[in-house]
Amino acid sequence: MTVTFPQKGLPWLLLLPQLLVTAIFFLWPAEQALEQAFYQEDAFGLSREFVGLENFIDLFTDPLYYQSMLTTLLFSFSVAIFGMSAALLLAVMADRVIRGKLAYQTLLIWPYAVAPALAGVLWWILFDPSMGPIALWLESAGVDWNHYLNGNQAMILVVIASTWKQISYNFLFFLAGLQAVPRSLIEAASIDGASPFKRFWTIVFPLLSPTTFFLLVVNLVYAFFETFGVIDATTKGGPGQSTTTLVYKVFEDGFIGLDLGGSAAQSVVLMGIVGLMTVIQFRFIERKVQYS
């Protein structure tokens, strides 16, 4: 137990700024969203009436909402799985090399610092159907690329841009995880005649599972909430609804569609999802502490 200071009023004073900011900019809006979710408001905010659960009923009977859920799941798991596989491959290789390790690391981690919106724009242009080098190359290979019209291709594009940005993060954590694998285990296996490939799948990969699980959760959270910029700067949720994730839909319905009640109901659902994910993340982290 830490030794403490006896003052009684001072701690409140110290906590005041954080609590004020939290109350005004987090709790108040969250409460507003909760309240709004039970009202129907006209677009100008002049009048509103209590409608009970109607906004939620509308939401859960709307096929577009389910479609958006599926889109979100497809998008998030693609980002998580591609990003983690690529990063694991690179981390395993970087863990092997002796010369130039730091240089490789430096050259692989910088995309973390690129804003999602900018990552989207960079890849958007590479794939531009009329002038992007990759799109033109795909065309010459027989693939008709046009993400302005083809929903699947638009999805592939936002997945690539979001994955690209996240590889550096996964790479760093996998590399740290690999370096924590006891060398003696690998040495023993190698004396017993296990090939590098076999050693990886039977020893290293299982030992990495806490890192892998942790990264899976972090990547899903990232894909859910932090890729808004990628989508907004490029596809704007289209074509059609093909890249409208749940977070993008809250924005679209609230700010562009001006359906405040519907948007608020979606906010409430999303807050539930974040809450759940945070709990999973924290429970897991407790386990990680015990593990090491």
Place this chain on the structure above:
Amino acid sequence: MIENRPWLTVVSHATLMIGIALVALPVWMALVASTHPASAFGVGHIPLWFGDAGVDTWKTVLFEKAGNGIDTPVFFMMLNSLVMALGITFGKIAISLLSAYAIVFFRFPFRNLCFWIIFMTLMLPVEVRIVPTYEVIANLNLLNSYTGLTLPLIASATATFLFRQCFLSIPGELVEAARIDGAGPFRFFFDILLPLSRTNIAALFVILFIYGWNQYLWPLLITTDDAYYTLVMSIKRMLSVTDGDIAWNQIMATTLLAMLPPVAVVIGMQKLFVKGLVDSEK
């Protein structure tokens, strides 16, 4: 290494180099694209090698105007971004240091409740409560202001947890010794706690600076006045020009300039960055 397998070493290096090339590809293309005149893009493909209009484009964008409907120069928007990023960074660090100090070194009623209230901010990212947050900011008359850009984002559960963790590892004897020597809470905070948390603060600074600089949705919502445009969000406004009129060379130059400061921070302070990243996930 455990054993010598030359071919495997070659494969490792080759994979890493291919990975690096793929990761760098879009930035390379953007750099090339920014050195060609705007007219080069209509004719069918982005040129694959550097042109000679680079200096002109970069100069115009940086000091005259960003183009594509934005008359403010990038330089000016960089200052806005800097104000926002530093405001958010220092704000988060300051209020989190204070709250962690209060929670660890004082005993008072509802201490745990305070901790949970701070924890809840983790569950309420701006993205999921966009409309009501906007309304709150509008009610408080904070649209188009630096306060509006920074203040709402400075609550931080992550930073508070990190400092709490760091403070908990400080031995009780140290606090006791300081108290016996007559140090009050303020003196203890400034003369002992702050110097001890220096590395943590620096590591967190790197992460938070990147976070602040890269804010997109928030400035997009609350700024309508050119004078408060930040660089990252201005890209979106630049892209909303009619398709045929987009000057891609200027957009590419602006994009590169917008990512330059945070990327430089990551590369220049790599050790602190890695530490910050790992620490803030604990």
